[in-house]
Amino acid sequence: xxxxxxxxxxxxxxxxxxxxxxxxxxxxxxxxxxxxxxxxxxxxxxxxxxxxxxxxxxxxxxxxxxxxxxxxxxxxxxxxxxxxxxxxxxxxxxxxxxxxxxxxxxxxxxxxxxxxxxxxxxxxxxxxxxxxxxxxxxxxxxxxxxxxxxxxxxxxxxxxxxxxxxxxxxxxxxxxxxxxxxxxxxxxxxxxxxxxxxxxxxxxxxxxxxxxxxxxxxxxxxxxxxxxxxxxxxxxxxxxxxxxxxxxxxxxxxxxxxxxxxxxxxxxxxxxxxxxxxxxxxxxxxxxxxxxxxxxxxxxxxxxxxxxxxxxxxxxxxxxxxxxxxxxxxxxxxxxxxxxxxxxxxxxxxxxxxxxxxxxxxx
Amino acid sequence: xxxxxxxxxxxxxxxxxxxxxxxxxxxxxxxxxxxxxxxxxxxxxxxxxxxxxxxxxxxxxxxxxxxxxxxxxxxxxxxxxxxxxxxxxxxxxxxxxxxxxxxxxxxxxxxxxxxxxxxxxxxxxxxxxxxxxxxxxxxxxxxxxxxxxxxxxxxxxxxxxxxxxxxxxxxxxxxxxxxxxxxxxxxxxxxxxxxxxxxxxxxxxxxxxxxxxxxxxxxxxxxxxxxxxxxxxxxxxxxxxxxxxxxxxxxxxxxxxxxxxxxxxxxxxxxxxxxxxxxxxxxxxxxxxxxxxxxxxxxxxxxxxxxxxxxxxxxxxxxxxxxxxxxxxxxxxxxxxxxxxxxxxxxxxxxxxxxxxxxxxxxxxxxxxxxxxxxxxxxxxxxxxxxxxxxxxxxxxxxxxxxxxxxxxxxxxxxxxxxxxxxxxxxxxxxxxxxxxxxxxxxxxxxxxxxxxxxxxxxxxxxxxxxxxxxxxxxxxxxxxxxxxxxxxxxxxxxxxxxxxxxx
Numbered sequence: 001x002x003x004x005x006x007x008x009x010x011x012x013x014x015x016x017x018x019x020x021x022x023x024x025x026x027x028x029x030x031x032x033x034x035x036x037x038x039x040x041x042x043x044x045x046x047x048x049x050x051x052x053x054x055x056x057x058x059x060x061x062x063x064x065x066x067x068x069x070x071x072x073x074x075x076x077x078x079x080x081x082x083x084x085x086x087x088x089x090x091x092x093x094x095x096x097x098x099x100x101x102x103x104x105x106x107x108x109x110x111x112x113x114x115x116x117x118x119x120x121x122x123x124x125x126x127x128x129x130x131x132x133x134x135x136x137x138x139x140x141x142x143x144x145x146x147x148x149x150x151x152x153x154x155x156x157x158x159x160x161x162x163x164x165x166x167x168x169x170x171x172x173x174x175x176x177x178x179x180x181x182x183x184x185x186x187x188x189x190x191x192x193x194x195x196x197x198x199x200x201x202x203x204x205x206x207x208x209x210x211x212x213x214x215x216x217x218x219x220x221x222x223x224x225x226x227x228x229x230x231x232x233x234x235x236x237x238x239x240x241x242x243x244x245x246x247x248x249x250x251x252x253x254x255x256x257x258x259x260x261x262x263x264x265x266x267x268x269x270x271x272x273x274x275x276x277x278x279x280x281x282x283x284x285x286x287x288x289x290x291x292x293x294x295x296x297x298x299x300x301x302x303x304x305x306x307x308x309x310x311x312x313x314x315x316x317x318x319x320x321x322x323x324x325x326x327x328x329x330x331x332x333x334x335x336x337x338x339x340x341x342x343x344x345x346x347x348x349x350x351x352x353x354x355x356x357x358x359x360x361x362x363x
Numbered sequence: 364x365x366x367x368x369x370x371x372x373x374x375x376x377x378x379x380x381x382x383x384x385x386x387x388x389x390x391x392x393x394x395x396x397x398x399x400x401x402x403x404x405x406x407x408x409x410x411x412x413x414x415x416x417x418x419x420x421x422x423x424x425x426x427x428x429x430x431x432x433x434x435x436x437x438x439x440x441x442x443x444x445x446x447x448x449x450x451x452x453x454x455x456x457x458x459x460x461x462x463x464x465x466x467x468x469x470x471x472x473x474x475x476x477x478x479x480x481x482x483x484x485x486x487x488x489x490x491x492x493x494x495x496x497x498x499x500x501x502x503x504x505x506x507x508x509x510x511x512x513x514x515x516x517x518x519x520x521x522x523x524x525x526x527x528x529x530x531x532x533x534x535x536x537x538x539x540x541x542x543x544x545x546x547x548x549x550x551x552x553x554x555x556x557x558x559x560x561x562x563x564x565x566x567x568x569x570x571x572x573x574x575x576x577x578x579x580x581x582x583x584x585x586x587x588x589x590x591x592x593x594x595x596x597x598x599x600x601x602x603x604x605x606x607x608x609x610x611x612x613x614x615x616x617x618x619x620x621x622x623x624x625x626x627x628x629x630x631x632x633x634x635x636x637x638x639x640x641x642x643x644x645x646x647x648x649x650x651x652x653x654x655x656x657x658x659x660x661x662x663x664x665x666x667x668x669x670x671x672x673x674x675x676x677x678x679x680x681x682x683x684x685x686x687x688x689x690x691x692x693x694x695x696x697x698x699x700x701x702x703x704x705x706x707x708x709x710x711x712x713x714x715x716x717x718x719x720x721x722x723x724x725x726x727x728x729x730x731x732x733x734x735x736x737x738x739x740x741x742x743x744x745x746x747x748x749x750x751x752x753x754x755x756x757x758x759x760x761x762x763x764x765x766x767x768x769x770x771x772x773x774x775x776x777x778x779x780x781x782x783x784x785x786x787x788x789x790x791x792x793x794x795x796x797x798x799x800x801x802x803x804x805x806x807x808x809x810x811x812x813x814x815x816x817x818x819x820x821x822x823x824x825x826x827x828x829x830x831x832x833x834x835x836x837x838x839x840x841x842x843x844x845x846x847x848x849x850x851x852x853x854x855x856x857x858x859x860x861x862x863x864x865x866x867x
Binding site: 210211213214215216217219220221223224248249250251252255262264265266274275277278281282283284285286287288290292293294311312314 | 483486487488490495496498500502506507508509510511512514518519520521523525528734737739740832833834835836838839840841842843844845846
């Protein structure tokens with residue numbers, strides 16, 4: 001299937017809802033929100049990421065897998081067993097949904113890493129190993145695709161309108177503190193469940209509306225750090241960039257945003273001296289990570305949520321707060337649909353991140 | 364048997380009805396192709412002296428002169444062409460190496476002309492450079508792998524220290540052309556234009572005339588095998604230093620500025636006796652391997668207190684990628700790669716036309732190799748060698764170059780007609796000569812303006828193309844080979860270039 005994939009282009013709807021207090025709420029809310037933006041999707045892909053849905057397994061790496069056949073499942077399980085103890089595995093519960101045709105095998109695994117960091121071993125981290133596992137499965141096992149690989153979170157996605165996908169996965173039965181959703185309008189019509197969004201790696205889940213004209217160099221830059229963009233989607237590259245900049249290079253989300261949606265040189269000139277030197281340094285070092293072209297993205301992770309639009313704002317993004325709730329959406333209608341008591345509604349500014357952070361860190 | 368078997372290369376035609384015997388052509392031709400006979404009050408032409416620079420044709424006030432290629436009627440032969448025969452005649456008569464100037468003129472494939480660019484349609488908007496900012500600013504120099512920022516306090520602080528960087532407003536620099544190979548006025552014009560545009564010119568191996576010290580911030584000074592004009596102040600006033608190991612037009616060999624070009628002024632600048640030949644040895648006599656190069660790089664960095672980028676220029680030769688990798692590891696801040704079409708003031712024709720590889724292929728393999736090794740950020744790549752237009756430059760940057768050098772294009776902007784006779788010192792356009800009668804023909808004010816115009820025009824074109832691709836910063840194009848497609852190339856060419864075929 002991947003052989004057919006050329007770089008994917010799509011217009012889309014995106015929405016994210018989070019409780020900064022960490023209170024969990026059902027998936028009903030986000031399904032309602034994304035359904036009003038049906039116009040921005042074309043039934044060729046929809047998906048959700050939910051955080052806080054597996055509290056009883058919150059210390060285990062949770063893999064959501066998509067299998068095209070049984071053989072892929074067998075091979076994947078054999079591969080996983082080499083490095084992980086499978087504490088639990090089960091089919092992801094679904095219900096028949098008229099519009100959802102020919103679903104592939106959908107399975108989830110709760111995994112415990114076998115190997116511990118050895119004395120004096122600095123390079124090894126569990127996260128790096130998980131990343132390696134995901135790359136390995138996605139690249140080398142025909143017909144298997146890891147939809148998500150974080151802890152206490154999961155990605156549910158497939159071919160169809162997002163609200164139908166949500167019903168199919170029975171998302172109203174889950175409760176999470178962050179929900180991110182995506183309705184897709186791809187310009188190619190190759191149907192593949194793995195190609196739907198959100199795109200996930202570790203606890204990152206990225207939904208994205210737009211097309212990145214810098215994809216070619218972003219991809220080559222990532223390959224320097226052993227991230228291999230196999231899916232020809234911008235979203236995949238964006239996810240890896242966040243993982244590289246934030247997890248590996250230890251930049252804050254604000255600083256990562258200065259790299260991914262770098263301010264114009266003229267703007268940097270007007271920054272206070274301190275920030276000027278930082279912004280300049282970031283552009284010099286992370287020029288190849290700059291996401292150039294129209295995009296609005298919502299990024300979920302275990303500790304919060306981020307909304308970001310490109311450096312000259314070629315795509316829409318609106319944010320609002322109501323109580324401890326943060327809403328980010330490609331259209332205001334998606335927010336109005338689910339909340340009537342909003343404190344602040346504002347349009348995202350070019351390159352300025354909207355950041356939601358969990359107040360309590362128990363999750 | 365006639366004295367010479369060599370027939371004229373050009374044929375000067377004079378329309379006697381239009382000629383007013385004003386003798387402009389006589390005064391303009393340093394090769395004495397036009398002769399005035401005062402007794403008969405008539406101008407005659409000697410086509411055998413003509414080099415095809417078109418100076419007389421351009422300046423003739425009545426349009427009486429046209430210079431045409433002389434197609435002598437020897438029997439058609441694809442193998443033993445007129446040029447081949449001419450060269451053999453010349454060598455049979457002289458017993459010497461054939462000299463030539465400028466870059467290789469043979470019809471080798473020009474890969475730029477087999478690469479097409481991309482543009483946005485529907486799924487992402489193109490950006491209009493007349494309405495939106497379009498950023499070409501480029502920084503050359505070593506970049507760290509990552510950045511450390513201390514964000515523990517209210518005011519975030521940058522911890523990572525940076526190596527010195529060159530800041531360019533456009534990713535185009537003027538290539539190395541020495542004072543000696545070109546005239547004072549040509550050097551002055553290049554320096555002034557570099558300053559005005561916010562880029563750099565390069566001294567070549569001829570040292571820097573004290574008059575040009577004031578353009579030091581916009582000058583890259585060369586340290587070549589002859590070490591001409593290298594002294595502490597020369598290094599101190601420069602923006603950056605470039606160690607010249609090789610040149611695309613003549614990889615593997617040195618240089619030779621004949622004594623008759625070494626005027627009093629040039630003798631001071633190069634620090635050699637007036638009238639003596641300036642011989643650059645083929646190798647640096649203190650560099651016999653990569654570790655010696657490392658020592659020279661660090662000697663220059665020490666001498667300039669690590670305040671200036673130190674680069675290395677080499678010619679594109681067969682195994683250029685591992686060589687460049689070694690130079691990066693030897694500590695160079697930038698590396699200049701000069702392709703086999705690169706120009707020169709003088710080179711043996713056999714070398715110019717047969718040694719080296721095209722810059723397109725060299726650049727592609729170097730960029731890929733450095734990325735594979737994870738060291739692409741440790742040095743900037745400047746490419747040179749026959750960059751003819753903004754399109755070539757855009758394609759070079761998309762293949763992976765940080766910036767490009769232009770030499771011939773800059774000379775053409777100043778009036779050069781690429782007659783390839785730079786080595787004679789009789790440049791009628793006042794560029795590649797030291798004869799005061801000829802050099803004063805190049806008005807530095809006009810030449811500066813023409814150079815600035817050229818860079819401005821190319822920047823505008825680059826911005827248009829970037830905008831069409833939906834990109835508004837040059838760094839998003841750099842190494843972005845997704846925006847390139849090959850036409851009429853073999854599968855192997857495409858693989859080496861790292862680009863897809865058109866339609867793919």
